[in-house]
Amino acid sequence: MNRQPTNATKGSILIVDDTPNNLRLLASMLTQQGYKVHSAISGAVALTAVKVVNPDLIVLDINMPEMDGYEVCDRLKAEEVTRKIPVLFLSAFDDVSSKVKAFQAGGVDYITKPFQVEEVLARVESQLTLQRMQTELQQAKTDALRALAQEQELNRLRSEFVSMISHDFRTPLTSIQGFAELLRHSGIELSDETRERYFNKIDGAIEHLLHLLDEVLLIGGLESGRVRYQPAAMDLEQFCCDLIETVQFSTNNQHQITLRYRGNGVGAEMDQMLLQQILANLLSNAVKYSPEGGQIQLEVECQSEVAIFRVRDQGIGIPLENHPHLFESFYRGSNVQQIKGTGLGLAIVQRCVAAHQGNIWIESEENRGTTVTVTLPSVSTASL
Amino acid sequence: VATRRVLVIDDEDDIREVAQASLEIMAGLDVIVACTSSEGLIKAETEHPDAILLDVMLPDLDGLSTFQQLQANPATRHIPVILLTAKVRASDHNRFADLGVKATITKPFKPAMLAKQLLEVLNWDT
Numbered sequence: 187m188n189r190q191p192t193n194a195t196k197g198s199i200l201i202v203d204d205t206p207n208n209l210r211l212l213a214s215m216l217t218q219q220g221y222k223v224h225s226a227i228s229g230a231v232a233l234t235a236v237k238v239v240n241p242d243l244i245v246l247d248i249n250m251p252e253m254d255g256y257e258v259c260d261r262l263k264a265e266e267v268t269r270k271i272p273v274l275f276l277s278a279f280d281d282v283s284s285k286v287k288a289f290q291a292g293g294v295d296y297i298t299k300p301f302q303v304e305e306v307l308a309r310v311e312s313q314l315t316l317q318r319m320q321t322e323l324q325q326a327k328t329d330a331l332r333a334l335a336q337e338q339e340l341n342r343l344r345s346e347f348v349s350m351i352s353h354d355f356r357t358p359l360t361s362i363q364g365f366a367e368l369l370r371h372s373g374i375e376l377s378d379e380t381r382e383r384y385f386n387k388i389d390g391a392i393e394h395l396l397h398l399l400d401e402v403l404l405i406g407g408l409e410s411g412r413v414r415y416q417p418a419a420m421d422l423e424q425f426c427c428d429l430i431e432t433v434q435f436s437t438n439n440q441h442q443i444t445l446r447y448r449g450n451g452v453g454a455e456m457d458q459m460l461l462q463q464i465l466a467n468l469l470s471n472a473v474k475y476s477p478e479g480g481q482i483q484l485e486v487e488c489q490s491e492v493a494i495f496r497v498r499d500q501g502i503g504i505p506l507e508n509h510p511h512l513f514e515s516f517y518r519g520s521n522v523q524q525i526k527g528t529g530l531g532l533a534i535v536q537r538c539v540a541a542h543q544g545n546i547w548i549e550s551e552e553n554r555g556t557t558v559t560v561t562l563p564s565v566s567t568a569s570l
Numbered sequence: 571v572a573t574r575r576v577l578v579i580d581d582e583d584d585i586r587e588v589a590q591a592s593l594e595i596m597a598g599l600d601v602i603v604a605c606t607s608s609e610g611l612i613k614a615e616t617e618h619p620d621a622i623l624l625d626v627m628l629p630d631l632d633g634l635s636t637f638q639q640l641q642a643n644p645a646t647r648h649i650p651v652i653l654l655t656a657k658v659r660a661s662d663h664n665r666f667a668d669l670g671v672k673a674t675i676t677k678p679f680k681p682a683m684l685a686k687q688l689l690e691v692l693n694w695d696t
Contacts, residue, residue, distance in 0.1 A: 352656060353627060353656035356656035356677040356678055357582055357584075357585065357656065357677065358584075359677070359678040360584070360585055360588065360677045360678035360679060361582075361584035361585065361588060362678075363678045363679070363680060364584070364585075364588030364589075364591075364592065364678070364679070364680070364681050365584070365588060367680050367681045367682065368588065368591050368592070368595070368681055371595075371596070371681070371682070387584055387587075391584065518629075520629060520630070522629075523629075
């Protein structure tokens with residue numbers, strides 16, 4: 187249990203003494219110094235009170251009837267919730283064995299009666315300072331261990347990321363190297379058709395590499411903060427129309443993408459580059475994982491403070507067991523088979539949505555289709 | 571002497587095609603292909619290949635688990651397996667060797683080198 191002295195006071199103290207006059211004197215003295223003071227007239231009362239008031243320090247008399255101070259201290263140290271509360275013994279016994287016994291019971295200090303006010307105050311203050319320092323030290327240790335665990339996890343993820351990049355770059359490089367050498371190899375008689383196909387394979391692998399490189403750089407930029415959210419006023423409806431045209435062109439118009447737009451998006455403030463990444467990735471995923479001629483719908487609803495984007499397809503869908511991993515870099519659904527992809531699209535989308543302080547969720551059923559919903563603030567969140 | 575047969579298991583179309591062309595044209599081998607682990611395990615048992623070139627990262631079951639299944643099956647246990655991997659660390663290669671794979675070939679590979687390495691590792695004459 188972390189113990190922090192009460193904010194409004196210098197700390198709270200429980201005084202345990204069977205002599206009412208001693209209790210009054212100590213309480214008055216400590217209260218004047220700004221401590222919050224609780225009193226207990228016996229060991230039994232103290233053991234009950236300690237759990238209620240949870241003091242920062244206990245000043246404990248030794249010579250009490252029924253239960254003496256040593257036994258009270260033993261019992262405090264035996265319980266988890268009270269074990270760490272420092273106990274300062276106060277006693278008329280001035281002999282060494284009494285003092286040793288007090289420290290053996292778990293006391294942190296010992297003052298003999300009759301006491302000097304200044305001495306009691308100095309020792310109380312010293313114990314509370316020590317207690318504070320211990321708490322801070324413990325907190326610092328906990329924070330350091332947490333930071334270390336986070337750093338280790340980050341390093342593991344980085345290392346995994348580099349390993350995945352390495353793998354994903356090697357595959358197209360193998361194609362380029364392999365087909366180039368097959369073309370060059372003097373002993374091989376290749377038909378014109380095969381040669382053409384090998385050249386196309388090389389072109390395709392280079393295009394894939396460049397695309398992969400762009401995506402890796404973008405993810406790196408988003409994660410390091412180099413790529414920042416930069417909102418600007420835009421015409422959202424026009425933006426969506428233009429984007430659909432681009433996606434349809436780049437996918438050879440093999441799918442029909444329709445836009446259903448509601449609301450007034452003129453003046454919506456979003457980061458156009460990030461929004462382009464979000465919608466282009468979602469639409470191209472919808473195209474890629476839908477049968478040729480499949481219907482894809484982009485629904486946009488622009489309200490005064492939020493814009494809702496929904497991309498629906500009737501494609502192959504995503505198996506349920508893949509859902510928890512969809513935003514991981516290089517993760518691909520187990521049913522994608524030979525459909526090409528880098529496994530970075532949704533990871534990029536999620537980071538772009540996060541940069542807008544938006545939300546994303548995916549509903550998908552295998553062989554039925556996928557709907558991705560994204561909500562983004564339609565006003566700038568740059569100053570939040 | 572019957573032409574030796576190699577089963578190439580890789581989920582990447584291009585890699586399969588490069589490997590197949592390399593081994594057929596440059597080493598004169600008979601090549602059959604599989605694009606998933608499950609297809610590979612069936613072909614390993616039914617097509618009786620003399621060696622298997624196996625990708626480490628497969629979508630349905632990874633290469634090492636596929637290798638272990640091949641080892642567990644008395645019908646395929648004797649077939650030498652050569653791993654194809656993008657992992658380049660020596661520690662990974664040593665780990666693969668400890669598991670009992672015949673050799674590990676790193677991507678990217680040159681077709682002529684692939685054919686040469688495979689023939690050397692298996693002690694096959696061209």
